[in-house]
Amino acid sequence: MKGFKTLSRLPIILKFLKGKIKGPDDITKCTLCPNMCRNACPVGIVDGSETTSPSGKSKIGFLLRENVLEKNKENIFPMYMCLSCGCCENYCPFNFSVSDILHLIKTDVVEKGIIYDEFKKVLDNLEKYGYPYGPLKIHEAIKPITINPRQRILYLSGCIFRENNPEVISKTLNLFAKLDFNVSTISKEKCCGIPAYNIGDMKIFKDLAKNNTKIINGFKPDIVVTSCPSCALAYRILYPKNGFDINTRVLHITEFLMENISYLKLKKEKNMDVTFHDPCKLVNSLKKPNVFSEFLKKIYNENVVKPWRSGENTFCCGYGGSSICRIKPELADEIALERITELIDFSNTIITACPSCKLAFENAKKSIDKEVNILDIVEFVDSLQNK
Amino acid sequence: MPLKKESNKNKKIVENLEKQIGKNKISTKISDVISYSYDYWPISLHWILKKNFRIVPIAIVWPNSTEDIRKIIQICFKEKTPVYPFGGGSGVLGALSPEKEGIIIDLKRIRNIKINIENLLVECGAGVNGHYLESYLNNKGFTLGNIPQSLYPSTVGGWVGTKAIGQFSTRYGGIEQMVTGLEIVAPPGKVITLKPYPRTATGPDLRQFFIGSEGTLGVITKIWFKIWPNPEKRVKLAFISGNLKQAIDSIRNIMQTGARPAVVRIYDKIETKRHFYENEDIIGLVLTIIIIEGNSKIVDAETQIIKENHQGKQVKTEIVDHWLKTRFNVKEASEFVPMGVVFDTIEVAVGWNDAIKLYENVIKSMKQIKGVIFASAHASHFYPQGICFYFTFAGIPPVREKVVDFYNKVWKTAMDSTVENGGTISHHHGIGRQKTPWMNDELGQEGFVLLKKLKKCVDEKNIMNPGNMGV
Numbered sequence: 001m002k003g004f005k006t007l008s009r010l011p012i013i014l015k016f017l018k019g020k021i022k023g024p025d026d027i028t029k030c031t032l033c034p035n036m037c038r039n040a041c042p043v044g045i046v047d048g049s050e051t052t053s054p055s056g057k058s059k060i061g062f063l064l065r066e067n068v069l070e071k072n073k074e075n076i077f078p079m080y081m082c083l084s085c086g087c088c089e090n091y092c093p094f095n096f097s098v099s100d101i102l103h104l105i106k107t108d109v110v111e112k113g114i115i116y117d118e119f120k121k122v123l124d125n126l127e128k129y130g131y132p133y134g135p136l137k138i139h140e141a142i143k144p145i146t147i148n149p150r151q152r153i154l155y156l157s158g159c160i161f162r163e164n165n166p167e168v169i170s171k172t173l174n175l176f177a178k179l180d181f182n183v184s185t186i187s188k189e190k191c192c193g194i195p196a197y198n199i200g201d202m203k204i205f206k207d208l209a210k211n212n213t214k215i216i217n218g219f220k221p222d223i224v225v226t227s228c229p230s231c232a233l234a235y236r237i238l239y240p241k242n243g244f245d246i247n248t249r250v251l252h253i254t255e256f257l258m259e260n261i262s263y264l265k266l267k268k269e270k271n272m273d274v275t276f277h278d279p280c281k282l283v284n285s286l287k288k289p290n291v292f293s294e295f296l297k298k299i300y301n302e303n304v305v306k307p308w309r310s311g312e313n314t315f316c317c318g319y320g321g322s323s324i325c326r327i328k329p330e331l332a333d334e335i336a337l338e339r340i341t342e343l344i345d346f347s348n349t350i351i352t353a354c355p356s357c358k359l360a361f362e363n364a365k366k367s368i369d370k371e372v373n374i375l376d377i378v379e380f381v382d383s384l385q386n387k
Numbered sequence: 388m389p390l391k392k393e394s395n396k397n398k399k400i401v402e403n404l405e406k407q408i409g410k411n412k413i414s415t416k417i418s419d420v421i422s423y424s425y426d427y428w429p430i431s432l433h434w435i436l437k438k439n440f441r442i443v444p445i446a447i448v449w450p451n452s453t454e455d456i457r458k459i460i461q462i463c464f465k466e467k468t469p470v471y472p473f474g475g476g477s478g479v480l481g482a483l484s485p486e487k488e489g490i491i492i493d494l495k496r497i498r499n500i501k502i503n504i505e506n507l508l509v510e511c512g513a514g515v516n517g518h519y520l521e522s523y524l525n526n527k528g529f530t531l532g533n534i535p536q537s538l539y540p541s542t543v544g545g546w547v548g549t550k551a552i553g554q555f556s557t558r559y560g561g562i563e564q565m566v567t568g569l570e571i572v573a574p575p576g577k578v579i580t581l582k583p584y585p586r587t588a589t590g591p592d593l594r595q596f597f598i599g600s601e602g603t604l605g606v607i608t609k610i611w612f613k614i615w616p617n618p619e620k621r622v623k624l625a626f627i628s629g630n631l632k633q634a635i636d637s638i639r640n641i642m643q644t645g646a647r648p649a650v651v652r653i654y655d656k657i658e659t660k661r662h663f664y665e666n667e668d669i670i671g672l673v674l675t676i677i678i679i680e681g682n683s684k685i686v687d688a689e690t691q692i693i694k695e696n697h698q699g700k701q702v703k704t705e706i707v708d709h710w711l712k713t714r715f716n717v718k719e720a721s722e723f724v725p726m727g728v729v730f731d732t733i734e735v736a737v738g739w740n741d742a743i744k745l746y747e748n749v750i751k752s753m754k755q756i757k758g759v760i761f762a763s764a765h766a767s768h769f770y771p772q773g774i775c776f777y778f779t780f781a782g783i784p785p786v787r788e789k790v791v792d793f794y795n796k797v798w799k800t801a802m803d804s805t806v807e808n809g810g811t812i813s814h815h816h817g818i819g820r821q822k823t824p825w826m827n828d829e830l831g832q833e834g835f836v837l838l839k840k841l842k843k844c845v846d847e848k849n850i851m852n853p854g855n856m857g858v
């Protein structure tokens with residue numbers, strides 16, 4: 001009988017090789033990997049810990065799932081040391097996103113009520129106000145509108161701009177007007193739910209998704225345009241995945257501008273070099289690694305200096321994923337500082353296309369002894385327009 | 388899973404470390420100590436799946452300066468507490484899967500980089516990620532040329548500590564040829580700086596003494612590497628041969644002309660099929676892939692030499708592109724270990740005269756072990772004097788045989804066969820815990836005794852990675 005088990009297992013392995021049976025699940029595979037994506041992970045590089053490295057997080061997730069580690073606030077911490085930037089996916093031999101792998105663990109711990117106070121506050125606000133920061137901020141620029149049959153665009157500014165940069169919202173609305181688009185806004189626009197999704201509270205995420213889908217579809221717009229790539233990710237990918245379909249195209253502002261580039265009337269003179277930061281959600285989640293840089297090059301030619309680490313090799317600003325900036329803000333700021341320090345090697349004017357990135361760099365530049373200008377793509381286009 | 392108990396001595400060490408380098412640089416959390424209990428030794432993967440692994444770290448420290456490390460070593464020396472320097476943890480021989488409780492020093496927060504363009508040198512903190520460094524240099528117009536398969540997870544300190552080598556080694560050399568200077572912190576807490584010179588005749592080279600020491604002599608904190616301008620030209624070539632001898636003889640002739648192609652890889656018939664199965668026309672043959680790069684005039688001359696000297700038939704270069712695209716696809720362990728498959732690679736080196744004999748006997752010896760499904764090899768690094776073979780085996784332990792016993796049985800036969808056939812037991816993975824039993828065969832009794840004495844001289848209390856390499 002010796003060796004019988006060897007022979008009996010061979011057909012199973014052959015079936016696996018031929019794709020006839022499923023092999024180990026994703027978290028097991030990631031757990032057994034020597035971190036072949038560590039180089040792409042901003043947390044892996046800046047935090048420098050095995051525990052928060054991509055496969056290190058999966059390993060802890062695996063041990064939590066298998067009940068080797070008790071599910072408590074100390075042990076679940078590495079699950080939230082992820083920026084959800086998806087950069088790992090570009091190097092993974094299995095094309096895994098660690099963020100997706102960890103999501104199952106996070107939803108499980110949230111269901112069990114193991115939630116950090118910092119998250120509870122956000123989740124409470126989302127549940128009560130539909131806005132992560134507290135009562136919804138109403139800005140003059142975002143007027144309540146009446147449904148107009150000629151409207152084509154529904155513009156959704158997102159919570160971060162609403163909270164921190166209402167001036168970008170005004171400029172975006174002006175830009176739509178200059179391009180002769182009819183634009184609608186929702187004065188009481190609620191959060192897309194991404195923070196709840198990232199934390200793992202699927203109930204709040206789905207409630208917001210249901211409510212937002214109903215409102216957005218009610219407008220019957222031709223296009224939905226968002227300033228935030230995470231909002232675009234939610235409306236375009238996560239909502240349908242969870243059973244909520246937006247009945248129209250959802251575009252991030254960069255994609256929208258690229259589609260309408262021929263209608264932009266911009267100044268020809270260019271008196272400074274600029275560099276750019278590719279937002280990870282646009283690159284990896286929306287799978288548009290080059291749209292931002294191509295758009296910039298088309299409108300600003302050779303004065304756009306391509307930084308080291310762009311496109312699929314971009315490096316998250318540190319504020320992605322909704323969790324690190326809340327429970328380990330010093331790491332988020334360290335990542336942001338690393339990225340901005342790298343970018344100012346190329347130019348002191350940095351263009352980005354994500355409210356989180358702008359916020360991260362605005363905070364990080366306070367630690368730099370140099371004048372740095374952080375512009376959202378709309379602010380940059382606005383500065384080039386013939387007034 | 389046995390969880391460790393906190394002793395008073397351990398508590399005292401942690402408190403002392405916290406006092407000396409700061410609380411925010413130390414962790415005793417269970418999630419951290421688990422994460423640092425092992426490296427990428429294939430045996431440890433089975434431990435994880437069985438949820439049965441030992442936990443040895445007392446604490447993990449993340450120093451961000453040489454001074455921090457000096458203080459850590461001082462404390463550990465005083466308390467006779469083991470110290471384990473940790474880079475990317477991608478070592479495959481258990482050098483960082485220790486038995487004794489100790490302090491883990493993770494170097495990944497020491498990652499400053501400074502380029503000296505005039506001297507073609509780069510100064511790096513030991514924790515710099517390998518891919519990060521190479522990309523950083525490429526962006527500035529340079530290359531280090533060290534591209535191991537572990538480029539993405541590993542650190543430059545780990546490369547030096549394990550005497551690593553990269554896929555482009557035939558042109559750029561092993562790590563020991565790239566290092567021009569080193570900074571080390573050794574017990575009882577002394578900083579040794581071996582400055583970077585083009586060459587120096589100042590007694591035995593202490594740099595080489597520390598390269599490959601696998602954490603047993605001190606903590607490597609800073610390294611100066613030679614760098615090169617980014618290659619101006621790259622040529623890709625591929626040849627097929629009817630047998631391994633013809634391919635090996637061809638490369639020997641090429642290497643002995645003085646030509647230095649960056650990449651040369653010869654795959655035996657099994658590996659040609661395993662790695663290039665989509666190319667039906669080369670199945671059943673021995674494949675050689677070659678990349679020549681550097682100054683365009685030198686590349687042209689080397690290309691001509693290679694074409695004139697290779698006895699095989701030249702085939703389409705898309706095969707080389709396929710290798711370039713898939714060379715970092717490390718997925719076998721993830722896919723097969725959970726299915727009960729034991730899988731590993733063994734790298735050895737041998738002179739040209741014994742190459743075929745060693746290849747055939749090592750393969751034969753591994754295949755004789757009951758449960759081995761396949762054993763194969765490719766040759767991946769070449770010298771005018773010889774060759775490195777990289778063997779792969781996979782198998783399923785027969786019933787009633789423990790995974791570890793089966794694994795060690797295959798290893799023993801491969802190592803014994805290597806020694807018997809005139810090879811060295813390690814070309815670039817180092818020694819770790821797995822290859823320790825053959826250190827005596829490798830160095831000879833007197834040589835091994837000398838190495839142990841040297842270790843004792845540097846590390847009198849044996850706190851640096853005790854048990855590793857058998858020293």
